[in-house]
Amino acid sequence: MSTTNNPRARGRPRRFDPDDAIVTAQRLFHAKGYDAVSVADLTQALGINPPSFYAAFGSKAKLYERVLDRYALTGALPLSEILGADRPLAVSLGLLLEEAARGYAADSTAAGCLVLQGTHCIDLEAREAACGFHVSALAFIRERIAQQFPEEADRVTDFVATTMAGLSASARHGQSLARLLATAQIASLALGHIIPG
Incomplete structure (x- = not known):
């Protein structure tokens, strides 16, 4: 009878x-922010070594791009659904802000918007x-605003973007x-005065 001490003989390694x-x-990126996540953090969490990591993803920034692609499909705000509904635009924009607030606060370990966080990272490729x-x-x-209120499109877009950035930052701060939601609702009231239905 023969035995082996080869650990690989006990079973197949976990498939990556x-x-x-x-x-x-x-x-990881959502919880810590892009800059605070190292390749060592990623390889440890993924259970692979650095050569396998680079073979699979090319770089940390390339992996982040794939994460953003996934986020766009699974975690980002459904803009076309919210802004495409048959209701006054100000109401839709207010609902967009409320949905952003809910999304940003949904996970206390990864609060805020993954994309907005990434726009401030040090790595140029990831930031871009x-x-x-x-x-x-x-x-x-x-574009949705300009369809109905072309003269207000810039300032209303800026207002919505600034409010969303503030909601994201506030969610990250707990x-x-x-x-x-109270902030989103106040913003919604302001939008109703600028672009009444």
Whole structure:
């Protein structure tokens, strides 16, 4: 009878799943911010070594881009759904702000907006990726506003963007959902005066 001390003979190693890795990386980036997450943090959380990490994703910034792609599909605000509804635009924008408040406060370990956080990171490639998502979202909002109120499109878009940034930052600082919603509702009242239905 023969025995072996080879640990690899006991079973197959856990298979690396890039999709699961992106979910794990998203949690890390959202909770700590892009700059505070190191490649060592990522490889430890993903259970892989650095060469495997670089082979799978190319770089930390490239992984972040894939995280942003996933976030756009699963965690970002459903802009077309909220702003495409048949109701006054000011009401839709107010609902957008309330939905942002709920989303930003949903997870106390990863509060705020992943994209807005990324627009401030030090890494140029990651920052440009986040800014691209942010600019695209604002362009969509502005287009919807301009369809009905072209003369107000810039200032209303700026107001909505500034309010969302403030909600995200406040959520990261631990402000309660009730207070975030109160801010969103005050902003909604202001929007009703600027672009009445």
